[in-house]
Amino acid sequence: MATSHSRHKWRVLFLIFPSLFWLIVFFLIPLLLVFAISFGQRGTYGGVEWDLTISNYFRFFDPRDPLYLRIFGRTLYIAFITTIVSLLIGYPMAFWIASRPPESRSSLLLLLMVPFWTNFLVRTYAWILILRDQGLINTIWTGTLHGWLISLSQVLPGLPLEGLIHLTTNPLPLFGTDLAIIIGLVYGWLPDMVLPCYAAIERFDFSLVEAAQDLYANRVQAFLRVILPLTLPGIVAGSILVFIPSLGAYITPDLLGGAKSVMIGNVIYSQFMSARDYPFGSAVSFVLMALMLVGTLLYFRLAVDSGKGESDGGQGI
Amino acid sequence: MDDGYAVELREVTKKFGEVQAVDNVSLQIHDGEFFSLLGPSGCGKTTTLRVIGGFEIPTKGDVLIEGEIQGYKPPFQRPVNTVFQNYALFPHMNVFQNVAFGLQMRKVPKAEIRERVNEALDQVQLLGMGKRKPNQLSGGQQQRIALARALINQPKVLLLDEPLGALDLKLRKAMQLELKALQERVGITFIYVTHDQEEALTMSDRIAVMNFGKVHQIGVPEEIYEKPTNRFVADFIGETNFMSGRISEINPEYVCVMVDETYPVSASPIDGVHVGDTITLAVRPEKLTVSSEKTREVNISGRVEEVIYIGTDIRYVVRVTDNIQLTIREQNSGGLAERRFQPGESVCVGWAKENASLLKE
Amino acid sequence: MADKAFENQTGDYQHRPPRGIRIGRGMLTMHGLMSYVFLYAPILILLVFSFNASRFASGTWRGFTLRWYLELFNNEALGDALKNSLYVGGVSTLLSTIFGTMVALVMERYKFWGKLAFDALLYLPIIIPDIAMAVMLLLFFVLAHMPLGRYTIIISHIAFNISFVAVVVRARLAQFDITLEEAAQDLYANNWQTFRRVTLPLLMPGIMGGALLAFTLSLDDFVITFFTAGVGATTLPLRIYSMVKLGVTPEINALSAVMLVASFILVILSFLIQKGGGTKVDLV
Numbered sequence: 029m030a031t032s033h034s035r036h037k038w039r040v041l042f043l044i045f046p047s048l049f050w051l052i053v054f055f056l057i058p059l060l061l062v063f064a065i066s067f068g069q070r071g072t073y074g075g076v077e078w079d080l081t082i083s084n085y086f087r088f089f090d091p092r093d094p095l096y097l098r099i100f101g102r103t104l105y106i107a108f109i110t111t112i113v114s115l116l117i118g119y120p121m122a123f124w125i126a127s128r129p130p131e132s133r134s135s136l137l138l139l140l141m142v143p144f145w146t147n148f149l150v151r152t153y154a155w156i157l158i159l160r161d162q163g164l165i166n167t168i169w170t171g172t173l174h175g176w177l178i179s180l181s182q183v184l185p186g187l188p189l190e191g192l193i194h195l196t197t198n199p200l201p202l203f204g205t206d207l208a209i210i211i212g213l214v215y216g217w218l219p220d221m222v223l224p225c226y227a228a229i230e231r232f233d234f235s236l237v238e239a240a241q242d243l244y245a246n247r248v249q250a251f252l253r254v255i256l257p258l259t260l261p262g263i264v265a266g267s268i269l270v271f272i273p274s275l276g277a278y279i280t281p282d283l284l285g286g287a288k289s290v291m292i293g294n295v296i297y298s299q300f301m302s303a304r305d306y307p308f309g310s311a312v313s314f315v316l317m318a319l320m321l322v323g324t325l326l327y328f329r330l331a332v333d334s335g336k337g338e339s340d341g342g343q344g345i
Numbered sequence: 346m347d348d349g350y351a352v353e354l355r356e357v358t359k360k361f362g363e364v365q366a367v368d369n370v371s372l373q374i375h376d377g378e379f380f381s382l383l384g385p386s387g388c389g390k391t392t393t394l395r396v397i398g399g400f401e402i403p404t405k406g407d408v409l410i411e412g413e414i415q416g417y418k419p420p421f422q423r424p425v426n427t428v429f430q431n432y433a434l435f436p437h438m439n440v441f442q443n444v445a446f447g448l449q450m451r452k453v454p455k456a457e458i459r460e461r462v463n464e465a466l467d468q469v470q471l472l473g474m475g476k477r478k479p480n481q482l483s484g485g486q487q488q489r490i491a492l493a494r495a496l497i498n499q500p501k502v503l504l505l506d507e508p509l510g511a512l513d514l515k516l517r518k519a520m521q522l523e524l525k526a527l528q529e530r531v532g533i534t535f536i537y538v539t540h541d542q543e544e545a546l547t548m549s550d551r552i553a554v555m556n557f558g559k560v561h562q563i564g565v566p567e568e569i570y571e572k573p574t575n576r577f578v579a580d581f582i583g584e585t586n587f588m589s590g591r592i593s594e595i596n597p598e599y600v601c602v603m604v605d606e607t608y609p610v611s612a613s614p615i616d617g618v619h620v621g622d623t624i625t626l627a628v629r630p631e632k633l634t635v636s637s638e639k640t641r642e643v644n645i646s647g648r649v650e651e652v653i654y655i656g657t658d659i660r661y662v663v664r665v666t667d668n669i670q671l672t673i674r675e676q677n678s679g680g681l682a683e684r685r686f687q688p689g690e691s692v693c694v695g696w697a698k699e700n701a702s703l704l705k706e
Numbered sequence: 707m708a709d710k711a712f713e714n715q716t717g718d719y720q721h722r723p724p725r726g727i728r729i730g731r732g733m734l735t736m737h738g739l740m741s742y743v744f745l746y747a748p749i750l751i752l753l754v755f756s757f758n759a760s761r762f763a764s765g766t767w768r769g770f771t772l773r774w775y776l777e778l779f780n781n782e783a784l785g786d787a788l789k790n791s792l793y794v795g796g797v798s799t800l801l802s803t804i805f806g807t808m809v810a811l812v813m814e815r816y817k818f819w820g821k822l823a824f825d826a827l828l829y830l831p832i833i834i835p836d837i838a839m840a841v842m843l844l845l846f847f848v849l850a851h852m853p854l855g856r857y858t859i860i861i862s863h864i865a866f867n868i869s870f871v872a873v874v875v876r877a878r879l880a881q882f883d884i885t886l887e888e889a890a891q892d893l894y895a896n897n898w899q900t901f902r903r904v905t906l907p908l909l910m911p912g913i914m915g916g917a918l919l920a921f922t923l924s925l926d927d928f929v930i931t932f933f934t935a936g937v938g939a940t941t942l943p944l945r946i947y948s949m950v951k952l953g954v955t956p957e958i959n960a961l962s963a964v965m966l967v968a969s970f971i972l973v974i975l976s977f978l979i980q981k982g983g984g985t986k987v988d989l990v
Contacts, residue, residue: 036816037818039816040812040816040818042808043808043809043811043812044808044809044812044824046801046804046805046808046809047805047806047808047809047828047868047872048824050805050864050865050868051827051828051831051865051868054843054846054861054862054864054865055827055830055831055839055842055865056827057846058842058843058845058846059842061842061845061846061849062838062841062842062845065845117737117741117744118741120734120737120738120741121737121738121741123734124734124735124737124738124741125738127731127734136742138974138977139742139745140742140745141973141977142970142973142974142977143745143746143749145919145922145923145969145973145976146749146922146926146965146966146969146970146973147925147926147943147962147965147966147969148926148928149926149928149943149946149947150752150926150946150962150965150966151748151749151966153752153946153950153958153962154748154749154751154752154962155748156950156954157748157751157752157755157954157959158748158751160954162762162954164751167766171766215744215745215748218741218745272833272835273835275835276835276836276837276838278835278836278837278929279928279929283950293835293837296837296838296841297837300841300844300933306845309841310841310845313837313838313841313842316835316837316838317834317835317838320833320834320835320838324833
């Protein structure tokens with residue numbers, strides 16, 4: 029706009045100042061603080077001794093005491109499986125939404141997003157209700173299903189149902205397992221997979237499929253050789269958007285996982301809340317953040333590359 | 346301000362990064378003039394308009410409105426108003442509030458505002474639409490509201506950025522006449538940007554033809570059309586036949602051009618040329634006639650290649666040499682039985698010496 | 707195969723796809739619908755069980771009751787938590803909306819030195835895992851000797867909500883038709899008047915949407931609040947968490963149901979407000 033440059037500067041400064049202040053004082057500085065403390069040592073009463081050392085990082089990656097490495101590995105594994113499952117559920121879901129008439133699409137997308145923005149704690153709690161030993165699934169399993177099987181075996185004594193009946197006496201060990209965590213994470217982050225896939229599929233030009241079929245490709249080939257490659261950017265974006273938060277999960281493993289299904293998030297929590305080993309906790313946080321930073325950079329790099337086709341703004345004439 | 350200009354641009358240049366949008370443009374626009382900036386998309390005409398309005402500040406050069414250098418003045422301090430290409434009507438205000446906006450900003454008393462707004466709406470035949478929102482109006486109506494909103498402020502100069510672009514053909518033609526009549530009635534200077542040459546020729550007192558940020562020619566419509574000064578103007582406005590050749594003779598009555606090294610053709614003399622110069626002869630199709638023998642001042646012979654019947658006109662495409670092909674438009678003043686030339690026939694193409702222009706390029 | 711499929715159909719040649727494709731399409735629809743069921747089932751189960759007249763929170767159905775909701779009302783500790791949640795939510799939303807809108811304006815309209823770096827900084831709170839941010843803030847408050855309580859929670863919420871509000875408002879600004887501002891200036895409105903009479907009203911749906919989002923995020927936040935609340939303050943999510951840790955009870959179901967419905971309403975409101983009020987989109 030046609031204003032002289034000095035007035036311009038004051039306006040920018042005024043508008044940016046509160047946010048700049050907040051983000052520097054209550055974000056950047058704490059971030060740097062964590063980094064700094066990660067090199068400290070735990071004091072006797074839980075304070076920080078500024079005895080600089082990298083030992084905290086070594087402790088985490090120590091191959092002789094692989095406790096933390098194992099947790100790290102499990103975190104990666106759970107995040108990875110979560111991503112795959114979300115992809116298998118989310119991509120076809122996105123495909124379906126994209127195949128709906130335009131009016132339904134925005135409502136469907138809204139329906140998809142609304143749960144996403146509601147209370148994560150509460151939604152995770154809902155899965156406790158479903159998965160635990162006295163939960164919904166197991167009530168049906170050991171109760172209703174068990175009852176039906178018994179009645180069935182009395183009516184038709186010939187059928188080999190003993191195995192099944194025995195199975196349904198005990199509840200399924202769903203709760204407190206890696207599986208429960210994966211279910212909870214998929215549930216929580218599914219929309220983050222669906223949306224980018226949807227965006228990519230929606231942009232896809234279906235006349236290319238017709239062209240492929242005109243050239244003797246059957247539907248499977250058309251999918252693998254035309255649709256999939258061209259919607260790949262969406263898949264990649266969605267995967268990163270699911271993988272990254274899954275790495276940093278805390279609530280889900282805390283509520284749905286057991287003592288044996290610990291993820292990095294839980295380690296950080298316990299270091300800060302029980303062990304009070306701030307330096308070590310900071311080191312672990314930092315490792316987590318570094319991981320996520322790499323992932324995010326990857327995401328932006330890929331997002332930029334796939335968006336390169338768009339023109340930059342027209343030159344004002 | 347004696348006989349000063351309404352708007353003057355002095356060596357105005359505007360660069361966006363590396364791109365030269367406006368290249369050393371100097372213009373003088375008179376009071377009460379309907380002045381058009383004409384050119385293809387991207388030629389810099391809109392940027393020039395925006396520079397006058399204050400939406401862009403020139404990289405170099407000065408903009409003067411009524412003799413006053415505008416410098417860094419923002420739009421709200423300039424005595425000009427703009428009709429935008431997309432109308433830019435405020436969607437959250439109704440028609441009345443839109444039209445009243447400029448007056449409100451200048452603290453005109455409420456009673457006066459009401460009176461003037463109703464008058465303005467009446468002028469564009471939209472009285473009674475005051476309570477409607479812009480998105481409830483048709484394209485033509487929106488355009489007129491945009492006009493009313495600008496004019497109500499009685500600016501010294503009105504800037505119009507392709508205001509009729511979004512209207513369908515019939516409406517556009519009607520609006521062209523209306524706008525011209527309006528301008529004559531109100532007497533305000535209009536600076537009008539368009540890419541439609543017919544529009545510019547119809548409405549303007551003077552036209553500046555632009556391309557790649559430069560002004561190629563300024564003149565009244567007849568001048569621009571009949572006497573283009575360079576190839577771009579000749580080509581952009583209407584249709585033109587081009588013949589290049591070398592000047593073989595210069596004398597006070599005429600200049601002789603050896604067209605395509607083969608045919609001597611005489612043309613009206615111009616300054617600044619010497620024997621041996623390469624030059625282009627430009628003549629419009631409707632100035633040419635086709636006949637079996639030399640009948641006009643200047644003649645050139647060739648063979649008919651195509652005859653195209655368009656109803657109102659008959660077009661002949663005549664091949665003169667390998668490099669030269671001429672298009673001739675003859676009015677279809679005859680009837681069904683009228684004899685026309687056929688492809689393959691040898692003909693003479695003729696014109697009056699003064700109807701051809703010599704272009705140095 | 708295609709030929710056989712058409713043997714039994716008369717006159718439908720143009721309209722019916724061969725059976726193979728229909729099966730594929732049917733499966734896709736099934737999958738789509740089932741996925742939505744998957745998304746909403748836990749929520750519905752929770753809602754249903756909150757009315758279950760059984761002491762066991764997720765056992766068999768023993769009849770309909772509002773008892774657990776009534777007990778919520780009488781729970782004093784919950785009342786405190788609710789008040790805190792609302793207070794923290796209100797204050798942090800107000801401030802983060804103002805700051806976030808201001809920052810959005812700067813980022814979308816102006817160029818300045820360090821803009822790219824600041825842009826990255828602005829996005830970080832959205833990307834960073836909850837737990838990392840919680841830890842950062844806790845350390846900061848502890849080392850700065852700031853007492854943990856309502857105000858540290860507010861500070862923390864503002865720290866992440868600025869970015870969320872900024873994203874929403876920026877999206878809105880990006881679609882904003884700038885010729886409207888130019889028109890206002892052309893009609894003698896100076897920069898402040900243009901902002902107040904044209905930009906702001908048209909931006910309002912986006913700002914409100916951002917504010918509602920911020921409020922929801924603040925109400926629902928657990929991890930960051932947990933770390934920065936200390937002993938002094940509780941919010942609803944914190945209460946829910948401590949209740950869950952003690953064991954699943956039907957009161958939790960009722961409370962969760964209430965929270966869910968509240969977030970649901972807020973989110974839908976936010977979407978609706980943002981959809982209302984278009985700029986360029988309407989005129990085209």
